Amino acid sequence: MSGDPIYTEMIIEYSRNPSNFGKIENPQIHRHDSNPLCGDSIDLYVNTDGTKITEVKFDGKGCAICMACTSVLTEMIQNKNLDEVKNFQKDELLAELGLEHLIKTSPVRIKCALLSLKALKYGIYSYFVEKMNDVKAAGNLKEEAASLY
Amino acid sequence: MQSTTSSLDTQCRSDFPVLERRVRDDKALVYLDNAATTQKPIQVIDAITDYYKNHNSNIHRAVHALAEESTEAFEVTRDKVAKFLNVTNSKEIIFVKGTTEAINLVAYAWGRDNVQKGDIVVTTEYEHHSNIVPWQILTQETGADLKYIDIDENGELMLEQLDEYLATGKVKLVAISHVSNVLGTITDVKEVITKCKNAGAKILIDGAQAVPHMKVDIDNLGCDFYAFSAHKMLGPTGVGVLWARKELLEKMRPFQGGGDMIREVHKYETTYNDLPYKFEAGTPNVADVICFSAAIDYLTKIGMNNVRNHEIELTEYALEKMSKVKGLVIYGPKDSEKQGGVISFNFKDVHPHDVATIVDKNGVAIRSGHHCAQVLMEKLEVAATNRASFYIYTTKQEVDALINSLEEVAKVFKL
Numbered sequence: 127m128s129g130d131p132i133y134t135e136m137i138i139e140y141s142r143n144p145s146n147f148g149k150i151e152n153p154q155i156h157r158h159d160s161n162p163l164c165g166d167s168i169d170l171y172v173n174t175d176g177t178k179i180t181e182v183k184f185d186g187k188g189c190a191i192c193m194a195c196t197s198v199l200t201e202m203i204q205n206k207n208l209d210e211v212k213n214f215q216k217d218e219l220l221a222e223l224g225l226e227h228l229i230k231t232s233p234v235r236i237k238c239a240l241l242s243l244k245a246l247k248y249g250i251y252s253y254f255v256e257k258m259n260d261v262k263a264a265g266n267l268k269e270e271a272a273s274l275y
Numbered sequence: 276m277q278s279t280t281s282s283l284d285t286q287c288r289s290d291f292p293v294l295e296r297r298v299r300d301d302k303a304l305v306y307l308d309n310a311a312t313t314q315k316p317i318q319v320i321d322a323i324t325d326y327y328k329n330h331n332s333n334i335h336r337a338v339h340a341l342a343e344e345s346t347e348a349f350e351v352t353r354d355k356v357a358k359f360l361n362v363t364n365s366k367e368i369i370f371v372k373g374t375t376e377a378i379n380l381v382a383y384a385w386g387r388d389n390v391q392k393g394d395i396v397v398t399t400e401y402e403h404h405s406n407i408v409p410w411q412i413l414t415q416e417t418g419a420d421l422k423y424i425d426i427d428e429n430g431e432l433m434l435e436q437l438d439e440y441l442a443t444g445k446v447k448l449v450a451i452s453h454v455s456n457v458l459g460t461i462t463d464v465k466e467v468i469t470k471c472k473n474a475g476a477k478i479l480i481d482g483a484q485a486v487p488h489m490k491v492d493i494d495n496l497g498c499d500f501y502a503f504s505a506h507k508m509l510g511p512t513g514v515g516v517l518w519a520r521k522e523l524l525e526k527m528r529p530f531q532g533g534g535d536m537i538r539e540v541h542k543y544e545t546t547y548n549d550l551p552y553k554f555e556a557g558t559p560n561v562a563d564v565i566c567f568s569a570a571i572d573y574l575t576k577i578g579m580n581n582v583r584n585h586e587i588e589l590t591e592y593a594l595e596k597m598s599k600v601k602g603l604v605i606y607g608p609k610d611s612e613k614q615g616g617v618i619s620f621n622f623k624d625v626h627p628h629d630v631a632t633i634v635d636k637n638g639v640a641i642r643s644g645h646h647c648a649q650v651l652m653e654k655l656e657v658a659a660t661n662r663a664s665f666y667i668y669t670t671k672q673e674v675d676a677l678i679n680s681l682e683e684v685a686k687v688f689k690l
Contacts, residue, residue: 132632133687142624164628164644165658187658189626190688235632 130227132235133190137223141190146200148183154257157249161237166192170200170245174253179203179211189238191225196242198222203246212250212267216240216274233275240274247271283585284670287577290316291668302638305673310456310484310617310664311642312506316573319509322566334561335535335552345561352568353551356516359571360501361492366550367524369517370564374483375405377502377517378450380554381479382409384527385500385519386448389477392418395445397476399424399432400654401455404647406481410450419447426654430458430607434466441474448477453485457646457662458607459590459617461485468498477523483507487666488586488615490579493518510570511563517554524550531556582667586616589665593618593674600681602690606655616665619646625688627659633687634661634680641677 150156150171160167168186172179182200199219203211220226220239228236248271254264288294291314296304306314326348332341334349357365371377386409390396396410400423414421424436432451440446449471454461464480471478479500485491487508493501500523505514519527529536529547533556538546547553574582591611597603597620606619622630631643642662645652652658663677684690 133629138688141626141629165626165652166628167658187626189628191629192626232632235628238628 130231132225132228134224137190137194140194140197140223144184144193145197146183146204147185147197149185150181150183153181155249155253157245157252159241159245159248161192161241164189164234164238166238166241168192168196168242168245170196170242170249172246172249174208177208179206179208184242188241191228191235191238192241194223195219195225195239199242199246208250211246212265214243214246216243219243237275244271244274247274283577283581284668287316288668288670290318290573292317292320294668298638299636302636303676305637305639305676307663307665307669307673307677308640308642309666309669310507310646310662312512313487313509313666314668315511315570316509318573319511319566319569322569323511323562326562326565330565331562333558345565348565348568349559349561352564352571355568355571359575360486360518361494362518363494364521367518367521369519369524369551369554370559371515371517371554372513372560373504373506373515374403374481374502375515377500377515378405378479378481379409380517380530381500381502381519382413384530384554385477385523386410386413387417388528390414390417390419390447393445394419394447395422395440395443396420397422397424397437397440397446397449397451399451400426401430401432401458401460401648401651402450402452403456403481403483404649406450406452406479407650410448420445423650424451426458426460426651429609430455430460431613432460432462434463434470437467437470441470441476444474446471446474446476448479450479451481453480453482453491454488454615454617455607455648455651456484456617457619457648457651457660459484459614459619459664460608461613461615464496464498468496472497484615484617487574487582488579489583499523505563505567505570508570509573510567511560513560514563514567521550524554527554529556530554533557535559577667585667585669586665587611589669589671589674590614590616590618592671593663593665593677596674596678597681600678601685602688603681603685606660616669617662618664619660619662621657621660622684622688622690625684625690627661629688630661630681630684633684634677637676637680637683639673639677639680 153171155172158169166188171183173181247267251264251267254260332345334346477499482503486503501518506512536556602622608614627643
């Protein structure tokens with residue numbers, strides 16, 4: 127293998143032992159998403175007290191990149207303010223795992239890396255629009271999610 | 276076994292310019308995704324250039340010189356396809372854009388008038404989506420039932436289930452792959468056809484993974500419909516063939532309305548053209564059909580039995596080496612006589628996309644995913660598999676390159 131590393135120790139470790147893996151019963155935010163062409167398929171569950179993320183879990187199946195990125199995302203947003211999470215950018219997530227190069231080198235695998243972030247942004251959007259009736263607070267999240275990859 | 280190449284790959288390899296490519300930091304390309312599409316020899320590439328440089332014209336209508344040349348070349352390809360498949364009447368060869376369109380044509384133009392509520396359409400667990408979804412649409416629309424022939428642990432069909440379905444007397448059509456695109460399993464089509472004929476059911480064969488790899492003799496098979504694609508046998512994309520019996524084609528309604536498929540059009544009525552034009556509405560893919568001729572010539576010159584023997588040799592070699600890679604699970608018959616040059620596999624606990632990415636960094640192109648066969652993936656209880664597939668130019672050294680990369684996967688994931 128050559129080029130920028132993908133399968134670092136950290137990614138292999140996360141894919142073997144994902145963080146926050148499991149299900150939340152009746153969560154306030156639940157979003158299922160999949161990459162139909164590669165078969166990654168995850169469910170993201172989030173609880174919030176209206177200002178902060180209080181609990182986050184995920185389950186599903188996916189490749190090492192998808193499992194590692196989803197794990198790291200759940201760690202990064204735990205106990206964060208919703209406003210902060212709304213503005214969470216893909217670069218922050220990719221940098222955490224040293225995968226920034228995927229944006230340029232692999233338009234296919236970037237989808238594995240960003241699937242969970244897409245699910246999160248859609249999930250928060252739905253939460254504001256459907257549960258809180260607050261379209262303004264939802265902002266551009268839907269468009270952001272759609273244009274992630 | 277020694278890592279020597281059989282004569283076929285050395286004989287033809289230099290005809291394929293793309294095989295000279297370096298990829299991923301100057302690695303030699305090892306192309307093992309031939310079940311998805313094959314590479315094209317220079318003879319086919321030159322034929323496309325020659326057509327556009329010297330002959331380009333629409334066909335079947337104008338009387339000028341270029342139109343006559345193009346029409347002639349188009350119809351010569353039809354005759355060549357017929358001869359290649361041992362079909363007596365070349366009017367039974369319909370050009371479509373691929374196997375998918377061929378099957379949809381049958382589902383629409385034959386299915387709508389011949390399948391009713393309570394009837395049964397039978398397919399199998401190892402079909403490509405193109406031989407499942409058209410039948411789902413048809414049976415949902417008509418109220419007919421769709422039934423599946425299951426596969427056993429060797430990835431072979433449990434044909435006794437076909438007997439049970441046929442015994443109901445309600446089966447109108449059996450739609451089945453000649454060779455599975457995932458497992459490589461070769462269907463005993465002769466037996467399936469005999470069973471269907473005895474029960475009065477029509478039989479469609481998806482030959483997309485068979486015609487490119489072995490001698491197919493349609494006259495001898497005795498099926499009702501047969502479909503395949505040019506791009507999986509050295510030809511261009513966008514060309515497929517549907518063969519069907521003349522008696523069936525004549526009774527079938529048209530698939531699409533438009534130019535070329537008509538004899539006379541009036542304000543409120545139209546009479547349709549003769550076969551095969553009744554099913555070829557609009558300007559066909561003239562250039563690609565014409566250069567498909569060069570692909571057929573190429574394969575004819577090699578001889579389809581030599582193609583098959585080369586793939587048997589490679590598959591046997593690969594199966595033996597792969598069985599020694601730590602953590603690797605191989606699906607399907609695992610028997611080079613019972614399968615085409617296709618091997619599907621997974622590492623326990625490693626996602627196929629991770630395998631494909633590591634292998635790709637070494638220049639080895641394999642496919643990972645569900646291979647348009649999600650029904651089969653459900654059966655195997657996996658989301659996806661990796662698949663290596665061979666063709667005439669594949670060498671044993673390339674199989675070795677795959678094995679080395681697979682060993683690297685085992686190392687990276689500490690298997």
